Amino acid sequence: MIQKRLIGVVTVRDGWAVQSFGYGRYLPLGRPEILVENLDRWGADEILLQVIDATRQGRGPDMALLEQIGKRGLSTPLIYAGGVRSAADAVAIVAAAADRVVVDALIRDNASEVIKAGEQLGNQAMIGSLPLSIEHGAVRWFDYRTRTSEPMSEELLELLEAGVLSEALVIDWKHEGQPGGFDHALLDALPKGVPVIAFGGLSSAPQLVQALKMPHVVAVAVGNFLSYREHAIQAFKAELLGVPLRPAAYQQTLHA
Amino acid sequence: MIPRKTIGIVDYGVGNHASVWRALHGLGYRCRVSAEPAVLDDTDLLVLPGVGAFGAAMEALHRHDLVEYLRGQSSSGKPFIGLCLGMQLLADVSLEHGLTAGLGLIPGQVVPFDQARWHIGWNSIEVVGNDPIFRPSDGKSMYFNHSYVFQAAPEYQACLARLDSAFPVGVRRGNLVGLQFHPEKSQGAGHMMLKNVVEGLCA
Amino acid sequence: MQACKRCLYTTYHALGLTLDEEGICSGCRIHEEKDRLDFNARWLKLLDIVAPYRAKSGTTYDCIVPVSGAHDSHWIVHIVKERLGLNPLLVTYNKYFNTPLGIRNLANLRIKFDCDILIQNVNPQSVRRITRTTLRQFGSIYWPCLAGQTVFPVQTAVRYQVPLIIWGAHQGLEQVGMFSHEHEVEMTRRYRKDHDLMGHEADDLLSTFDTLKEEHVWQYRYPDDMELSSVGVRGIYLGNYVRWDPKVQHEKMVATHGYKGARFARTFDTYDYVDCFNYMDLHDHLKMVKHGYSKVTDHACREIRHGRLTRDEGLALVRAHEEAPLQHLGKFLEWLGIDESGLRYIAGEHRNARVWAEVKPGRWMRCATPEAPEMDAAAVERRLDFLADSELDYTGVGSYITIGKGYPL
């Protein structure tokens, strides 16, 4: 039986892994590849590596970081987000280390490249990043480059419904980093049948269970709230009762 | 000291062989990543990785002039493992984006997944029969990321997975094995299976 | 590179540093919590956390407390034993660079607080081999000390089945505001590898090109996840629950528990590192080589944030101390059996290119750094009044002490 997924998120800014609060405030954490390696050891179901300043600074994907992570021999599926400007970028990202790719700005800038990437990599590798908020009862889609919100465009909805994007990463960006902040109403903002990954302000097991109990929610992603204690992934998994999830696993290294 | 086995990872520009290399190297095998038959000959087992579209992958194999080579190697009994798209390429033909001929090493067709648009995430596998190279992994969860299924002829189906009903996710014909999931990305369970399959085929 | 407007740190800080729109760094912002949070409430929170760990059987300890002959150990044991009323097992990793004053302070700690202690002494041949590798590979003479100090308590927690480890303050939180106090961050293997060990765990030191072997490094391996989870090992930081102010804390311990400080050439702080001949000497110099700032900058930022120094006064003290010549280099050269010219060669290979420009082969010059403001640094130091009623080598032994008596106090 297919299991739901608990995704560990590593957010990178200026080459450094950070905690991010409300898409605006950051605290330093450490070297991205070491946080990724740690999530791999903890047994996260997937790891989302998001480089949040790549597009804004006009740089493409952080290929150097991806190559470095590829060298370390990750045994957990890796999702990359940040600076994807074309289908070619997406293919290079997968060739380097990632299994799946998240697009955000590219949806607005050049949807045809999103489609092309889907054709080359398989649409199951494509994820749409949707930073959403609810303003006066209406769902708003946030553009972090202009820091403005607008309704979800037809083009976006079309990409989701046609399955060009296999899953939607719904980010409650306003409550990112705020304990218990995630607004579950956002999970109903998308057309029926679109698989959703919930992210942003998810800090407690009940919140995660509430999201994962929804049939179309296939995964929850946690970032800041994994960095405060040892075995954070396993601790969450132990509390996510009544949800089909790979059980917590504690690595045992038998040396010679 | 039993001599180390060497594994040839077929590099035809599709998919991510770095993770496969790392996983196999971590298990103690020597690895060669190459598209050159001369290099691939000098190995104990071949691995055909692959991600993305069937058609594009077959084109790439033809471009690298590897189709006949791989057919020859496998039918001569050389241990051979196809991973993810690499498993689907073993089929006669695929219906993805029209009809494309595969390597035709295991009878059957690659068809769109009928139970859902995609099969993404961790799912437990059910081992058919008690082939020792698969048996220890029965019930273990592996990581899947595909939207087409290789409906191989029933006698070659080795492992199944299930959403509503069972469908093939692992095949074996002699020294040829195909795995629809990513063992190199399925943590402990995946690495254990990879080891068992390689050791089993090379025994 | 950008510098914080309030303290002296820049975005080149080894632990990472972020600046907000007003140009104030994450370290200064988190420090503001020390004057905003209700630490009485946080003390009650700490009581709740430790409550389940109070052993009733009389046959095991309540917690493990890592200690040394300096660095907040007296204050930590005072909190753990005298204010929390816990029955701790003290643990310490012998770093071999011990000063007589450090040996004395550790003896004082054991006597005044009447605690059992466990001292790990890794065989010095392995320690020297590792030091050669870490010095060659990433310019560190301190890796074994940091690795040992951060893992021996965890290993002991597993071996003694005493799950709770109590540390002082979280270095990442105190220096660069890596976490808020309210995150109540706990000990993780990731932080240790990332920062304490500069990205290199024990097994990462092994390579087919080097002669270092598993038998030399195994004692620095972190217990594996299965052992940690089966014992329920957990490391908490007092600094998340007690308003952390090292200067004030040390002064209390000098007054009430006989702690003793000593003067240093490369910093004005007399308390933090009196137990080691190298931390404020060669190690501090290598920190300057690799990161472009040294310990005195950490001390100045701390005092600026606590409001005891203005930014200019901090800068004046930094410039007054950071280039002071090394006093104990000979001891290390002899201990490791290397030549000063060789050490200079190694240091040259680890110069941080962002900070040091090689004007001529073998000659480095520091890139532009703000000048020291016109100020009487000595007067500022007198005002700060860091107490120094002893000296590092008050017994005049003139060399590292492996195991010492440390008495009379």
Next chain:
Amino acid sequence: MKYCTRCLQPDTRPNTKFTPEGICPACDYFERLQDVDWQERYEILEDLLATFPRRPSQYFDCIIGVSGGKDSMRQALWVRDKLGLRPLLACLSYPPEQVTERGVDNLSTLIEHGFDVVVAAPAPQTWRKLMRASFDRFTNWARSTELALFSSVPQLAIRYNIPLILWGENPGLQLGDLKTLGRTGYDGNNLRYMNTLSGGGLDWMLESAELKTMIPYQYPSPEDFERHGLQIVYLGWFLGDWSLTNNGLYSTANGLRTREDMVENTGDLRGVTSLDEDWVTLNQMIKYYKFGFGRVTDYCNEEIRHGNLSRDAGIELVTEYDDSCSPDYIAAFSEYIGIRVDDFWRQVHASVNRELFNIRPNGRIERKYQVGVGL
């Protein structure tokens, strides 16, 4: 009181019995040693060690209790450099007030030889309180400290998961403490019944301190030994030249620093015994007043057996120095446990064996017997 006809061991040592011919167990044992095939015993040891292979991710082959003195340095070097094992050395260290500079230097030397050493040091104030209680109750300050000393090695063996414990001399054989004789000459699992340990564990200490403050004094139970498969092996059984003097020679040749104070003050003839602590001299003097033999007797007995000393010359040394103990040590000790020197003497006089000694009005304690002859 009868003396052994060979050496100067009186029959007053607890748990010991002389042979019908009047020979003490140690001399009797020493005699039987003369025709031992030491090469065969070495092979027995090798076979025994083979039954303790290292388990996965176990890096120490055995654990050895050490103080940094002459026995431990010799054992550690022999186990590592001759047997080729990697030992963890476990040291129960005296508190800062009591340990000597010479003791910490010797431990440092041992570490610098390239050994992994874990030092366990009990809480100094509790240690002192229990020494006072031990002195008050037994006129022997070491009852509590010895319990910690003996408990530290099995405790660490259990916690570090190292079942094989290598110990020095077999008290049953070398000193004639019959209770500790195990299945074989080298099986040490009955060490718990040794004289000093069999003082009823730490029940008497509970009057002075809470159980939770005395974790280092808790000797693991037989069940603990069983569960962890602990096995104590006496190296003394395999080392034919094991003796106070020889061990001193082996260790000083490897850097051991000895006692410089003279025998009149210490009763330590060659200055190589219990180097890490000076108040053992008091206990040896008190032992002499209780049983009629002290540290000098123990030393002479060995030398007589090894033929390096005549019995008569031994008599002279014992007569002259067996009760030597400088008043400075007595003053320092009394101050440490918080009594006046005359309290110390009042306590000692109360424990003097009146069958063997008279106490003169001025406090002088005089033998009623003649050394070597007895009563």
